[in-house]
Amino acid sequence: xxxxxxxxxxxxxxxxxxxxxxLWECPSFLFLIISFITILAILSTYxxxxxxxxxxxxxxxxxxxxxxxxxxNYLIVQGSEKxxxxxxxxxxxxxxxxxxxxxxxxxxxxxxxxxxxxxxEKLTKEQSERLQIIKENNQRMINLVNDLLNLSRxxxxxxxxxxxxxxxxxxxxxxxxxxxxxxxxxxxxxxxDSEPNLPLISINSQGMELVLNNMIDNAIxxxxxxxxxKIKLSKxxxxxRCEIEDNGVGIPKGDQNKIxxxxxxxxxxxxxQTEGTGLGLFIAKAVxxxxxxxxxxxxxxxxxxxxWFEIPIK
Amino acid sequence: xxxxxxxxxxxxxxxxxxxxxxxxxxxxxxxxxxETGLAMVKKIKPDLVLLDLILPKKDGFEVLKELKADExxxxxxxxxxxxxxxxxxIEKTLSLxxxxxxxxxxxxxxxxxxxxxxxxxxNE
Numbered sequence: 001x002x003x004x005x006x007x008x009x010x011x012x013x014x015x016x017x018x019x020x021x022x023l024w025e026c027p028s029f030l031f032l033i034i035s036f037i038t039i040l041a042i043l044s045t046y047x048x049x050x051x052x053x054x055x056x057x058x059x060x061x062x063x064x065x066x067x068x069x070x071x072x073n074y075l076i077v078q079g080s081e082k083x084x085x086x087x088x089x090x091x092x093x094x095x096x097x098x099x100x101x102x103x104x105x106x107x108x109x110x111x112x113x114x115x116x117x118x119x120x121e122k123l124t125k126e127q128s129e130r131l132q133i134i135k136e137n138n139q140r141m142i143n144l145v146n147d148l149l150n151l152s153r154x155x156x157x158x159x160x161x162x163x164x165x166x167x168x169x170x171x172x173x174x175x176x177x178x179x180x181x182x183x184x185x186x187x188x189x190x191x192x193d194s195e196p197n198l199p200l201i202s203i204n205s206q207g208m209e210l211v212l213n214n215m216i217d218n219a220i221x222x223x224x225x226x227x228x229x230k231i232k233l234s235k236x237x238x239x240x241r242c243e244i245e246d247n248g249v250g251i252p253k254g255d256q257n258k259i260x261x262x263x264x265x266x267x268x269x270x271x272x273q274t275e276g277t278g279l280g281l282f283i284a285k286a287v288x289x290x291x292x293x294x295x296x297x298x299x300x301x302x303x304x305x306x307x308w309f310e311i312p313i314k
Numbered sequence: 315x316x317x318x319x320x321x322x323x324x325x326x327x328x329x330x331x332x333x334x335x336x337x338x339x340x341x342x343x344x345x346x347x348x349e350t351g352l353a354m355v356k357k358i359k360p361d362l363v364l365l366d367l368i369l370p371k372k373d374g375f376e377v378l379k380e381l382k383a384d385e386x387x388x389x390x391x392x393x394x395x396x397x398x399x400x401x402x403x404i405e406k407t408l409s410l411x412x413x414x415x416x417x418x419x420x421x422x423x424x425x426x427x428x429x430x431x432x433x434x435x436x437n438e
Contacts, residue, residue: 102397103324106418110330113423117337142419149399162401 020086025079034072041065087155094152098145105145108138147279150210151262154286161204161290165314168201168208168233168240169194175212176231179220187226190216194233201240202314203291211287214280215244215307221276222305223248239293239310247304256299260285284309316434317341317360321351321377322395323369327418331364334423335430348372352380355387361434365412367396367403375406382411391433395426 016026023029041061048057112135115123123131176190183190219229223246232243251259255266263278288295288309299305318340322328325346332342343358345351349371355363363381367374374394381387391413396403404415413433416426 099397102419103327106397107324107326107330109419110327110334110423114330114334117334117424146419158400162405 021079021082024075025082027076027079027083030072030076030079034069034076037065037068037072091152091155094148095156098149098152101145102142105138105142108134109142112138144277147277147283150283151279154283161207161287163202163291163314164205165200165202166205166208167198168242168311169198171205171208172212172231172233172242175209175216178213179216182217183220183229186220186223188220188223189228190220191228191230192233193230195235198233198235198240199313201291201311203293203311204287207287207290208311211284211309212242214284218280219244219246219248219305219307222246235313236310239312241308241310243306243308245304245306250301250303250305251297251299252301256297259297260295315339315341316362317343317358318362318364318430319343319345319351319355319358319360320364321345321348321354321369321374322364322366323347324366331423331426335427338427340430346370348374348377352377355381355390356384359387360390361437362430363390363392364395364430365392367394367398367407375410378407378410378412389437391437393429393433 013023015028016023045058045061048054048061112131115131116135172192172194176192179190216229216231223229227247230243230245232241232245234241234243251266255264258264259266260281261278262282264282265276265278285295288311291311293309293311295307295309297305297307316339318335320328320331320335320342322331322344323346328344328346332344335342343354343360345354348369351363351365351369352372365374365377369377374396378392378394381390381392388411392411394407394412394415395418396416397418399417407415414429416429
């Protein structure tokens with residue numbers, strides 16, 4: 001298996017193609033060439049010194065090899081720069097596309113709002129059911145676009161979340177309230193156990209809402225029918241700790257080290273829950289780190305998961 | 315009846331928001347660019363301005379700045395309604411004197427009306 005893996009790593013042609021680079025722009029290929037040249041140079045220097053014992057020839061070879069290595073290094077730097085450029089362009093594209101997508105999505109959302117409010121009595125039951133479908137799907141797209149925008153901000157280092165002094169208890173209650181409908185639809189009960197007189201924490205309120213939204217949403221979504229989600233807030237040293245516990249599908253052991261990676265979605269949840277971008281926890285981690293907090297989880301497959309985070313007290 | 319001026323360059327949004335607010339009992343006048351909007355506010359002196367940021371002719375920042383610099387319009391509350399979401403933009407408009415900053419895609423019209431009501435009541 002490891003040999004197969006090494007060969008896979010060494011498959012430069014495919015890797016370079018994936019990054020849209022030619023072989024001579026591809027850093028990994030060029031590194032291999034450098035290694036070969038270095039080994040060859042050492043061997044030939046050895047042979048020449050043994051055979052001729054003339055220091056001038058050795059010096060000449062060393063100068064020649066250095067020149068070649070210099071050129072290859074230059075190519076590597078250029079290749080890396082191109083890669084960085086491609087990456088930057090991708091981030092910018094995501095940013096622009098997301099912004100452009102938001103305008104028509106808002107148009108749809110508000111037109112639905114208008115139909116919902118104004119003509120509710122004129123719509124037949126079937127029509128209003130279909131309107132709800134449009135509404136839900138429109139909201140899914142807005143959420144996706146928001147996730148992509150947050151991702152591009154994280155990648156550009158422009159998360160721009162100014163810390164504020166906020167009450168975690170207050171925000172958690174708000175997010176729980178917003179999730180009461182979806183929890184009811186999923187037959188899941190939400191419980192909040194909050195220590196009295198919790199101190200204020202230092203984090204951006206929008207960012208905190210984003211984290212709680214993602215985590216509570218996940219807990220409900222990945223709990224099978226008739227489950228419970230318990231949210232516990234407590235003071236721990238100089239932080240406030242939040243634990244979100246579900247008795248859902250859990251995270252398989254093999255997937256646990258990848259759970260905070262961008263776009264990662266665990267195999268067991270893909271089976272019955274296709275909705276989701278794999279960005280929620282990546283974004284959550286970035287927000288918590290931005291606030292100098294900590295985040296983690298314990299999980300057992302088919303038993304449930306506890307996600308936790310700790311934010312410093314202001 | 316309370317009057318609202320909605321400065322927004324997207325006609326579909328103008329229509330839906332305008333209609334929704336009218337159903338809620340407001341009189342709504344729409345302007346398609348910053349310059350027209352500014353002139354309209356100065357003439358009509360509405361109870362509230364809903365202002366987009368990316369606008370032709372004069373952008374929302376400029377409109378806001380001029381409204382707040384004019385003695386006759388500086389007390390009219392301005393709600394920013396945009397899809398820009400950079401912290402710098404939010405801070406800039408708030409420091410220029412905007413009352414609230416709402417990201418369009420994240421709000422239902424009911425919520426926007428609620429904010430409008432709160433703002434007008436507070437200003438009275």
